[in-house]
Amino acid sequence: MFCLVDCNSFYASCEQVFRPDLRNKPVVVLSNNDCFIVARSAQAKAMGIGDLQTIFEIKSWMQQQQVTIFSSNYSLYGDLSARVMETLRLFSSQVEIYSIDEMFLYLDDTSDSRASDSMNHYGHQIKNTILKHTAMPVSVGIAPTKTLAKLANRAAKTIAKCQGVCVLDTAEKWDWMKKRTPVNKIWGISSRFSARLAELNIYTALELANADPKYIRRYFNICVERIVEELNGRACLSLEEIPAVKKQIYCSRSFANKSTHLPSILNAVSLYVARACEKLRAQQSFCRSLQVLLYSANYESSYHSRHQVIQLPYPCDDTRLISNIARTAIQHLFKPGVAYIKAGVGLLDLSAKKQQQLDMFHSGQSAKTDQLMAVVDRINSTHGKNSIYIAAEGVHKKWAMRQAYRSPSYTSRWSELPEIVC
Ligand SMILES: [Mg+2]
Structure with missing residues (x-):
């Protein structure tokens, strides 16, 4: 299940x-x-x-x-999400982190007699343990396929009687739920697909489940055919326990206020490069090219959105090198007098760090750089984000986005730990 x-x-x-x-x-x-x-x-x-x-x-x-x-x-949400995920691992060794707030677990129903009642009990146990360990309220949906588990979760959330847990383990139960679920609420059915399904007089999950899978495959694609199979209790989607490696990494943000000030924009871009490179190193990839983007506040202007793609001298994950190249690109894109609202960088053409094509004319990234970047990442993960950063980011980040109502980073910054007065 x-x-x-x-x-x-x-x-x-x-x-x-x-x-x-x-x-x-x-x-x-x-x-x-x-x-x-x-x-x-x-x-x-x-x-x-x-x-x-x-x-x-x-x-x-x-x-x-x-x-x-x-x-x-x-930083608070990421840390609390990791705590919820950690608690969930107590209940199954087979888990898939689907998003920051969703996780699939595989419950082995052959190992013990988990009939409907005991599955329901187990679901409540998961829900209560997470609440006890992390104070996070969750909903639990259990069913024989991932698509039906999504439906069960929807029932757990929307039907008060479920009290946060729903087990759809028989055709009768899942038909009941499918009848009450519009197609656009099914996992994997986009609004474009639901409009096309309406042309075929298919409005509910039950109507889609009753459609001929082969016809659906011809009219849509194999993914929608799999949804039909999954809605009928035949599992086509398995757990993806190893997260997919990203093929591109982007970091872009709006400034707190419009900016005509080149040094501030350069600082911002250096920070975005640092963030993107951190993610690049975390998934043990190198990048070969870089995209730099700059948006002006004037939507009518031909300068509204400008970008440049640059080939790096060799595949790398070196924040310093990539930041220097990004800064040069911004200097080319920047036009004095134009007010800018947003900038961004994209690391493209990623490949596994361990499988690099050697270059006859360049020895590539040095072992010293590898060590330095590893130390930077370790310091920042141990002592909190931005404990160490390249000077190009600047010290006073006045351009940083507005966060007038930000709560303390209770769990990830020493200076913001919750205080208890006794
Ligand atoms: Mg949610």
Whole structure:
């Protein structure tokens, strides 16, 4: 059986973990630069606050209604996610981290007599243990395929009687749920596909499950055919225990304010390179080329979006080298007098560090650079992000994005540990 564990309103719940006074209260979390609402607690949803609503539209109304607003705090969310995942490993050795707040587990149903009742009991045990260890509320869906486990999780979340756990282990139960699920709520069915399914008079998951898989394959593709099979309890998707290696790594952000100041933009780009290179090293890849992007605030201007792709002298993961090249590119793209709002970098043409084609004319990245980068990463992971950084990033990051409502990084920064007064 597949089990999908999904954290409820994850970002909002993370903010409530160290603020018990805010539990069962309306809480919203904003996107980067404090622009849109990207997460809402159940109480905020019940008040009618919409997803992706812009903050300036409803800020004063939310303050009147005593809704607590947070800027996004990804170091907190990443750390709490790792704790939830760690706890889940107590329940199964076969796990797939699907996203920051979702994990699939494989529960071996042949090893013991896990009938429906005991599966349900096991689901509650998972839910309660995570709540006890991490204070994170989760929903648990259990079913014979990953697609049905997603449906079970939806039931666990939306049907009060389930109390956060739903087991869909018989055709009767999953048909009941499929009848009540519109096709656009099925995992893997995009809005474009659901519009095309409507042309075939297929509106619910049950109608899709009853369609001829071969016909669906001809009309759509093999992925939709697999969804039909999975909806009928025939598992086609297996657990992906090893996360796929990224083929490109991008880091781009908006500035707090429009900027005409080249040195600030250069600092920002150096920081983005450092972040992207950290991820590159974490997955043990080298990159061969680099894309640098710069966006102006003037949408009508031909300078609105400019970019350049540069071939690196040799495949590498050296923050210093890539940062220097990115800075030179920005100097070419920058036009004095134009106000810029956003910059970014992309590391492209990635390959495994261990399988490099040797170059007759260049010895490639030195062992000394390897060691230096490893030390930088170790210091930053032990002592907190940005404990050590290249000087090109600048010391005072005035261009950094707006985070007016950021909570402390309770678990990942020594200076922001929660304090208890006795
Ligand atoms: Mg979630």
